[in-house]
Amino acid sequence: MQIYKVGGAVRDRLLGRPVTDIDWVVVGASIEDMQARGFRPVGGDFPVFLHPQTGEEYALARTERKSGRGYGGFTFYASPDVSLEEDLLRRDLTINAMAEDDQGRIIDPYGGQADLQARLLRHVSPAFAEDPLRVLRVARFAARYAPLGFRVAEETLQLMRRIADSGELQALTAERSWKEISRALMEPRPDVFIQVLRDCGALAHLLPELDALFGVPQPEAHHPEVDTGVHCLMVLRQCALREQPLTVRWACLLHDLGKGLTPPEQWPRHIAHEQRGVRLIQAVNQRCKAPRDCAELAVLVGEFHTHAHRALELRPATLLELLQRFDAYRRPQRFEEFIAACEMDARGRHGLEQRDYPQAAYLRGAADAARTVAVQPLLERGLKGAELGEALARERLAALKAYKAERA
Known part of the structure; x- marks a missing residue:
């Protein structure tokens, strides 16, 4: 029996990156050998075991053969006679097909180290x-x-x-x-x-709604990069630079899908692309089975991102509707993520990456102003049900009018 460290742990050590997960492959052993040494089997399709002390995963060396469609369409063969080189051959990239023995020596039959250098x-x-x-x-x-x-x-x-x-x-x-x-x-x-x-042509199959944005122009005065697809890539770049969470990144990826439906004769303008995009975003969410928090934020950002960009011009009543659509009183984090996504959208434009976005502070202030309205005095007046809701909306609208007047 020989045990080797394999895959990402070897790659990242050679790159000088932190090594988090360590995978091991065992050559020259059977399932019975592993169990006799106290390893606990956990594999489904092929033999994988947990180390009795460390809990790390140890897999028997194996080969695989295509037997059907898709990711799961493989037949695996694990046996003591499968060599390390055969196991490494089935891996995806050369930089992931290296192993390290207990002396720290690198086994690299397919040129992984050369490709790391290159x-x-x-x-x-x-x-x-x-x-x-x-x-x-x-x-x-x-x-x-x-x-x-x-x-x-x-x-x-x-x-x-x-x-x-x-x-x-x-x-x-x-x-x-x-x-x-x-x-x-x-x-x-x-x-x-x-x-x-x-x-490689995969985007057209996986996310055709997004692929359709490349080559679609936008007004150069607002979007110096012009191309809508390029803009979406720039917005994603800003998300990464500013360490946004997955919810915001997913919403930013899909926020402009409606522009793909604009008739070419109307280019570069995209009137009502926000509303047109909603059904496309919903379709992508459903097809990808995006988690609920990602899906909900993506739809809301798609529909209302231009509201955020025009926040300083919005009437108090429109601001109130926006806060209610986001349920900003009970779900403040979602509204904060909406603001973040809209700021990334504004910064994801050529030459405007560092431009201030005062709309963010304005929207936060509006939400805070509406939240200051206390419910208890209305309850003490005996209001309930629809009457309570209407009274609360009137008080919040008054607070938003005062907030806007202060900043006029």
């Missing part, structure tokens, strides 16, 4: 094309390592195009896709994730 994300073997999920994984790695200068090797990008053209991406479950998308959006360069998917 800053290349390159597939290990043609079997890469058998797993459609790898298209998303490679794009995610590109988003993670772009700050270090990594790029996808051209031959790997060609394989990713073949997968996209084959229709295999449609075999991915929404749960698997969302896991990769959500992780990628939280990487240092989520915009690179989307760009790589577009470069």
Whole structure:
């Protein structure tokens, strides 16, 4: 029995990055050997065990063979006669197909160290094309390592195009896709994730509503970058730079989908794109099975982001409606995330990344002013039900009128 550290732990140590999760592969052992040493089996499709002391995962060396469509369409073979090189051959990228022995020596049969030096994300073997999920994984790695200068090797990008053209991406479950998308959006360069998917043709299959935005112009006076798709990438870049949560990043990704429905003869203007975009955002949320907090914020940001941009011009009654739509009194965090998404939208424009966004402070102040209205005095007057709601709305409207007058 020989035990090796494999995959990301080896890669990140060589890159000088923090190593968080450690995976181990065991060569020359059987299931019975592992259990005899106190390892607890947890694997479903193939033998994976938990170490009796550390709880870390140890997998028997295995090979795999394509047996169906999609991410799960594989038959695995684990046996003491499977070599380390055979196990590493089934992995996705050369930089993930290295191992380290107990003496710290690197076993690198497929050129992972050379690709680390060259800053290349390159597939290990043609079997890469058998797993459609790898298209998303490679794009995610590109988003993670772009700050270090990594790029996808051209031959790997060609394989990713073949997968996209084959229709295999449609075999991915929404749960698997969302896991990769959500992780990628939280990487240092989520915009690179989307760009790589577009470069290989996968974006048109996975998020066609977003892909449709590329090449759609906007008024240059407001959007010096002009292209709506490029703008969305720039907004994502701002989200990462300002460390926004997943909810905000997802909302920013989808906020302008309605512009993809504007008839070309109306370009570069996009009148009522906010309302047109709502059904598209809802469709993407449903197809991707986005969590409820992400889905709800995305719809609200899509519908109301231009309200935020015009916040200083809004009538008190419109401000009140906005606060009520967000349930800003009971869910202040969601309203705060809305403001953050709108600020990222405003900053995601060429040359305007550092421009002040006074609308953010104004909207926060409006919400605070409306929240100062106390319910107890209205209850003491005997109001309840619809009467209480109407009275509370009148008091909040008066507070918002006073707030706006103070800042006039």
